[in-house]
Amino acid sequence: MILLRKILFPFAVLYGWIMQCRNFLYDKGFLKSYSFDLPIIAVGNLSVGGTGKTPQIEYLIRLLSDNYKIATLSRGYKRESKGFVLADETSTAAILGDEPYQFYRKFPKIQVTVDADRKNGIEQLLSLPNKPNIILLDDAFQHRKVKAGFYILLTAYDDLFCNDYILPTGNLRESRSGANRANCIIVTKCPKVISELERDEIRKKLGSNNPVFFSSIEYDDCIYSANESKQVSEIKNLNKLLIAGIAKPKSFFDFLKNQNDTSLTFPDHHHFTASDILTIKSKAKGSLIITTEKDYVRLRNSIPNNQLFYLPIKTSFISERTTFDSIISDYLKITI
Missing domain, CATH: 3.40.50 (Rossmann fold)
Structure with missing residues (x-):
């Protein structure tokens, strides 16, 4: 498998170039990104899977749902339905996808929706009589058609994006420079104990000018x-x-x-x-x-x-949880 990935390196260069062109067109306005008049927080990654997006979305739901009307919007990966779906008592994992259905079962007071077209999904949510005042976009870092107000980029401790390469040679969906769109980065799945020195070294490797946080998986x-x-x-x-x-x-x-x-x-x-x-x-x-x-x-x-x-699992911040919570709170104060 490693040899095959090396052989496919020319395709990785081509794919990386295509993604850079796509991002350039969005950055310069040749391709339109749509903004909306409510706070939208996007959680995503540069790599393919395994960074802990679901527990991070659930963390945000717990943080915000007592004070705001929350909606989650996911693609609904591998679901059997099409288009926009708002979860209700007839919903199943087959209709919503496994992760959105998990949100629905755990957090019955929020609105859980799926739509591969995130722009349409947001428009449908805003047309509801009981529309949300915050939308959490799940796995939407590369969905440039919608411009979120706040981007949280996740990268796993044992598989940092700065050490990876573009598909198919590596596991990155786009180049490392895509991290510049993030408002903050969370290094997930860290050991329970990680020294400040190691955290500083990881921050330097990631090269971000925005806050970098560290979290671990906490099992029930x-x-x-x-x-x-x-x-x-x-x-x-x-x-x-x-x-x-x-x-x-x-x-x-x-x-x-x-x-x-x-x-x-x-x-x-x-x-x-x-x-x-x-x-x-x-x-x-x-x-x-x-x-x-x-x-x-x-x-x-x-x-x-x-x-x-x-x-069950939860995401648990190793330190600076209150700082992260404050950053989210400050963003919401500006936008609501």
Whole structure:
């Protein structure tokens, strides 16, 4: 695979040039970006997946939803529906996509919407009788047709964008210079303890003039099914089947696994087929099945409730959380 990526280097140069031309046309106004008269916060990355966009969106929802009417707008990756969809009690993961459906299940008081055309999605939201006063754009850093008011760029601690290269040789959707559009950068999935010296070194590598924050993944103390919860400490040493269909599942497995456990890895946003379900049930042999929250919304109707559990995660700032919160608050004060 590494050799193939090196062979494809000329295509990476071509792709990078195309993306630079596209960004130039948007920057100079030859391609139109649309602004809207309400705060829009976009969360995204330069790389393909695995930076923790979903927990960061959820962090913003928790931060803001007590004081504002929040709407999330996602593309709805791999959903079966088309166009603009506003989540309601008839919605499923198939209709919304797994991550938006997760937002809907966890935060029933907010508006959760999907539309591949973010401009149309925003216009549809603003036409609602109970329109939001803040929109959170999920995975929209490269969606230049809409000009958000505030951009949060995520990059994973063990896969910094400054060390990567353009697709298909690397995993970047656009060149590193795209980071200049960000209002702040969050280095995600950091170790729980990271020294100030190392943080300063990473800031220098990223080369941003805007604030750089550091966060880690915080796992819940419990796993949950549709009907009950169990302490992680109680099930850690039990035999179980662990399932992950996310970009980088290692930390999930490491947190739960003991030497007798079985792990199954699927591609990110995987659609579980009838054959997959039979394999999962066969591997589990009646034992607990624990999966990620994102995978749970796709598996929940196929495996018995008393057997299938999920482990929630949150993003946790290592330091300067109040500074980050204040930056968001200051932006909203200016725009609302």
